[in-house]
Amino acid sequence: MVARKHHFVPQCYLKGFTKHRAKPKLFVVDLIERRSFEANPASVAAERDFHAVDMDGLRPDVVEAGLAQLESEIANSLLRVSNDQEVRDDEDRIYLLNLVALLAVKNPRTRRRFMEAQDDMLKSIARLMTADDETWDAQTRKMREEGF
Numbered sequence: 474m475v476a477r478k479h480h481f482v483p484q485c486y487l488k489g490f491t492k493h494r495a496k497p498k499l500f501v502v503d504l505i506e507r508r509s510f511e512a513n514p515a516s517v518a519a520e521r522d523f524h525a526v527d528m529d530g531l532r533p534d535v536v537e538a539g540l541a542q543l544e545s546e547i548a549n550s551l552l553r554v555s556n557d558q559e560v561r562d563d564e565d566r567i568y569l570l571n572l573v574a575l576l577a578v579k580n581p582r583t584r585r586r587f588m589e590a591q592d593d594m595l596k597s598i599a600r601l602m603t604a605d606d607e608t609w610d611a612q613t614r615k616m617r618e619e620g621f
């Protein structure tokens with residue numbers, strides 16, 4: 474079975490904002506719709522196939538599966554730090570820094586901005602490659618030589 478619901482904010486982190494870990498509920502505010510509601514962390518900060526990959530020989534949820542393993546270790550570190558009220562060892566510190574890094578880069582807005590920048594760069598390269606007949610001829614000649 475392939476995992477399709479991918480969280481861009483780990484559930485283990487979201488559960489830390491709930492009163493009861495056994496029956497967790499978050500107070501959610503939708504700024505676009507201008508409404509608030511309660512929700513289970515399993516249904517918050519997730520998108521269908523957010524981490525999906527399309528590569529031969531790999532399952533579409535390979536990234537999600539790897540993140541699940543990492544997030545399991547992060548969850549253990551969060552519990553230890555919460556119980557101890559301090560970071561006692563370097564391993565927990567590393568997992569917490571990984572969580573911070575994940576939160577910084579693994580969200581829809583960051584992904585959209587990265588994709589827009591990549592798209593702009595590719596368009597600029599295409600404009601340069603097709604700027605005039607001489608450049609175009611040189612590019613197509615090079616591609617033929619390389620077997621394309």
